[in-house]
Amino acid sequence: MPSRPNPTRPKLFINRTKTLFLILTISSSLVIFFAILYFIYHLWISLLNRSRTIPFDVAASPLKLQIFSYKELKLATNDFDESNVIGRGGSGTVFRGITRDGKLFAVKRLDSLSLQTEAEFQNELQILGGLKSSFLVTLLGYCVEKNHKFLIYEYMPNKSLQELLFNEAGDSCLNWGMRFSIILDVAKALEFMHFGCDPPVIHGDIKPSNVLLDSEFRAKISDFGLSRVKVEGAYGVDLFSQDLGKSQELSATFGGESTPQTAIGTPTHHEVDFALALQASSSSKTSRTSRNIKGMDLNSMSLAMEGETKGKEVSNDGHDHDSKANHVVLSCEDHEFDQSKEMNLSPNSVLDLGKGSSKQWGRDWWWKQEGSGELCSKDYVREWIGSQIDTANPDWDDEKKIINTPELGVSTRTIDKVEDRDESGLNESRFDTLQEKFAKEEINEKMKKKLKKKKKHRNMEEWWKEEEHQDEISNKKKIGMRRIKFKNCLKVPHFRYCFHQKGENSVQDREGEAGGEFSFRKGWRRKSNSSSKKKKNNNNRSMGSEMWSGDLFSRELSSTTSMRGTLCYIAPEYGGGCCYLMEKGDIYSFGVLILVIISGRRPLHVLASPIKLEKANLVSWCRQLAQSGNVLELVDEKLKDGYNKEEAGLCINLALACLQKAPELRPDVSEVVRILRGEMDISSTAFEFSPSPPAKFYGSRSKQRS
Numbered sequence: 001m002p003s004r005p006n007p008t009r010p011k012l013f014i015n016r017t018k019t020l021f022l023i024l025t026i027s028s029s030l031v032i033f034f035a036i037l038y039f040i041y042h043l044w045i046s047l048l049n050r051s052r053t054i055p056f057d058v059a060a061s062p063l064k065l066q067i068f069s070y071k072e073l074k075l076a077t078n079d080f081d082e083s084n085v086i087g088r089g090g091s092g093t094v095f096r097g098i099t100r101d102g103k104l105f106a107v108k109r110l111d112s113l114s115l116q117t118e119a120e121f122q123n124e125l126q127i128l129g130g131l132k133s134s135f136l137v138t139l140l141g142y143c144v145e146k147n148h149k150f151l152i153y154e155y156m157p158n159k160s161l162q163e164l165l166f167n168e169a170g171d172s173c174l175n176w177g178m179r180f181s182i183i184l185d186v187a188k189a190l191e192f193m194h195f196g197c198d199p200p201v202i203h204g205d206i207k208p209s210n211v212l213l214d215s216e217f218r219a220k221i222s223d224f225g226l227s228r229v230k231v232e233g234a235y236g237v238d239l240f241s242q243d244l245g246k247s248q249e250l251s252a253t254f255g256g257e258s259t260p261q262t263a264i265g266t267p268t269h270h271e272v273d274f275a276l277a278l279q280a281s282s283s284s285k286t287s288r289t290s291r292n293i294k295g296m297d298l299n300s301m302s303l304a305m306e307g308e309t310k311g312k313e314v315s316n317d318g319h320d321h322d323s324k325a326n327h328v329v330l331s332c333e334d335h336e337f338d339q340s341k342e343m344n345l346s347p348n349s350v351l352d353l354g355k356g357s358s359k360q361w362g363r364d365w366w367w368k369q370e371g372s373g374e375l376c377s378k379d380y381v382r383e384w385i386g387s388q389i390d391t392a393n394p395d396w397d398d399e400k401k402i403i404n405t406p407e408l409g410v411s412t413r414t415i416d417k418v419e420d421r422d423e424s425g426l427n428e429s430r431f432d433t434l435q436e437k438f439a440k441e442e443i444n445e446k447m448k449k450k451l452k453k454k455k456k457h458r459n460m461e462e463w464w465k466e467e468e469h470q471d472e473i474s475n476k477k478k479i480g481m482r483r484i485k486f487k488n489c490l491k492v493p494h495f496r497y498c499f500h501q502k503g504e505n506s507v508q509d510r511e512g513e514a515g516g517e518f519s520f521r522k523g524w525r526r527k528s529n530s531s532s533k534k535k536k537n538n539n540n541r542s543m544g545s546e547m548w549s550g551d552l553f554s555r556e557l558s559s560t561t562s563m564r565g566t567l568c569y570i571a572p573e574y575g576g577g578c579c580y581l582m583e584k585g586d587i588y589s590f591g592v593l594i595l596v597i598i599s600g601r602r603p604l605h606v607l608a609s610p611i612k613l614e615k616a617n618l619v620s621w622c623r624q625l626a627q628s629g630n631v632l633e634l635v636d637e638k639l640k641d642g643y644n645k646e647e648a649g650l651c652i653n654l655a656l657a658c659l660q661k662a663p664e665l666r667p668d669v670s671e672v673v674r675i676l677r678g679e680m681d682i683s684s685t686a687f688e689f690s691p692s693p694p695a696k697f698y699g700s701r702s703k704q705r706s
């Protein structure tokens with residue numbers, strides 16, 4: 001008897017087949033999906049690489065750069081072994097490499113593939129790759145492979161100036177001779193870049209970690225990631241465009257040879273430059289000063305200072321103290337307290353202000369513009385108010401009398417005193433009723449006027465607030481204008497944001513600055529990255545202790561690279577809205593560098609001890625020392641007496657000349673070199689910060705240095 005077919009079997013079979021089919025369909029579609037995704041990803045990467053990372057036409061470059069293979073570099077650095085790491089920077093790690101024939105070279109591996117790193121990579125190739133000088137670190141070649149980018153440089157056995165000056169052990173091996181020759185070498189390097197290249201090259205990031213030393217401790221400049229070629233005549237290079245296609249076009253004429261143009265459209269940066277925003281907030285008002293100083297006659301400054309020191313001798317113009325005070329008050333009332341007007345006075349008009357003026361400006365008025373980072377009329381107004389109260393200004397006393405003694409007689413006496421009237425005339429009242437009435441009315445009117453005046457005196461602080469508010473409004477207006485201007489010029493959004501930070505948060509920014517609250521995106525990011533590395537290397541020093549001592553704080557601040565340079569080394573004009581990178585910006589950074597080399601200190605070194613606070617800001621401290629005529633106090637204690645006092649004094653004063661706020665007053669680099677060589681007298685360069693004529697500081701240097 002045939003067995004009855006099991007009805008569940010085909011069902012089970014069908015079910016199994018269905019499941020299998022479903023699994024197969026899902027997995028195959030998944031495979032197809034991922035394959036497409038992978039393909040798209042690779043296509044995107046290759047497109048991206050083609051548009052962004054293929055370096056400029058190396059074959060057409062005036063200097064032939066070698067193309068290294070990844071394999072070659074891997075071999076030379078022992079697979080990028082940690083033992084071969086010779087330094088770490090903001091954009092990558094630097095390894096020591098060795099060729100088969102035993103030659104050493106340095107390999108910079110760009111760790112992040114951000115747009116900024118990309119731009120810096122292209123910049124190095126296009127600018128440093130086209131320059132050949134014994135004062136610049138030679139770029140030997142590059143490698144772009146497997147999504148890695150490398151730059152290969154000549155090896156500098158004595159590393160960077162940063163490491164030599166601030167090594168962990170704290171023993172700087174640099175003697176005076178070495179320091180002086182490093183200063184001279186950097187000056188010569190800048191001279192080559194500013195005057196030896198056509199068009200000139202502006203480095204944009206002069207600082208100790210970018211000064212490398214060869215086996216004989218000869219200094220060479222490296223890191224051209226932020227450098228620019230000056231193309232727009234006197235107006236410099238547009239710092240914000242960072243259009244490498246443009247710079248490619250420009251670098252074509254290097255060395256007198258022309259290179260074909262290649263279109264390398266590197267996108268602009270979108271990093272928010274908090275460092276600059278902060279600087280901008282503190283220098284927005286000072287920028288006005290720079291302009292004023294430009295137009296100011298140095299003679300008038302010295303006359304003004306003389307006036308201050310000689311006191312009454314100078315103010316023998318017949319004006320008494322009160323009248324000067326009144327003059328100032330009236331200017332304030334009319335909101336005409338315009339610094340530019342005050343500072344553009346002719347020598348005579350400065351003299352006319354006499355004693356009152358010296359009180360008004362105070363002893364340190366032209367130091368404030370640099371040191372405090374804030375220069376505005378509020379400083380002067382505050383100072384003036386202070387001086388008026390402290391010195392028991394008779395004018396104020398008179399007014400006190402008016403307020404406290406409402407009786408007519410007393411008031412009359414007060415007013416009479418002010419108006420130089422004969423008191424007795426009123427006391428012996430011989431007027432008839434009508435005359436008396438008129439007299440009373442007249443007196444009342446005068447009293448009212450006086451009270452009004454007093455009210456204005458009282459409202460000085462309020463007036464200052466108003467003035468500051470107005471300043472802020474006008475700043476915002478300016479920012480608005482700049483935004484529109486830059487929008488029109490199709491500039492990058494970075495700029496807008498930067499100014500948004502500056503404009504809208506300007507007060508907070510300033511407060512932050514005063515309280516030492518800095519927040520630079522890149523800086524803090526670097527700090528967190530590097531702190532773990534530092535911890536590894538330096539176990540016995542906790543992060544907390546470093547922070548407390550301020551050492552880490554200082555280190556991070558002075559090595560924080562922003563788009564426009566490194567904090568403390570960036571010239572003030574780049575913070576005030578100026579967007580052109582100029583040679584004088586390098587000169588400013590060079591001024592800071594000189595002070596760092598001579599003092600063996602970071603430009604901003606905050607320590608817990610309050611005694612040392614005055615020395616925290618190297619530039620301000622140096623200015624204070626210059627004011628007191630004691631610049632040599634700045635020289636590194638480690639040098640003890642083993643330094644040339646004449647050379648040290650010259651370098652410090654040269655640094656001060658380079659650190660002048662107004663770029664046009666800074667010497668150019670050829671003057672700098674000549675001054676260092678003893679071929680030129682420093683006193684012939686413009687000087688804005690000395691309380692006494694430059695000759696007091698400088699004598700001509702007879703010694704010639706080759």
Ligand SMILES: Nc1ncnc2c1ncn2[C@@H]1O[C@H](COP(=O)(O)OP(=O)(O)OP(=O)(O)O)[C@@H](O)[C@H]1O
Pocket residue numbers: 086087088089090091092093094106108137153154155156157159160162163205209210212222223561
């Ligand atoms: N050619 C070289 N030879 C020897 N050491 C080098 C060379 N180039 C760089 N280094 C070392 O590597 C360190 C890092 O250099 P790098 O240029 O990457 O960064 P940085 O200038 O310190 O920082 P940033 O790039 O943020 O400005 C240098 O301080 C130096 O010690």
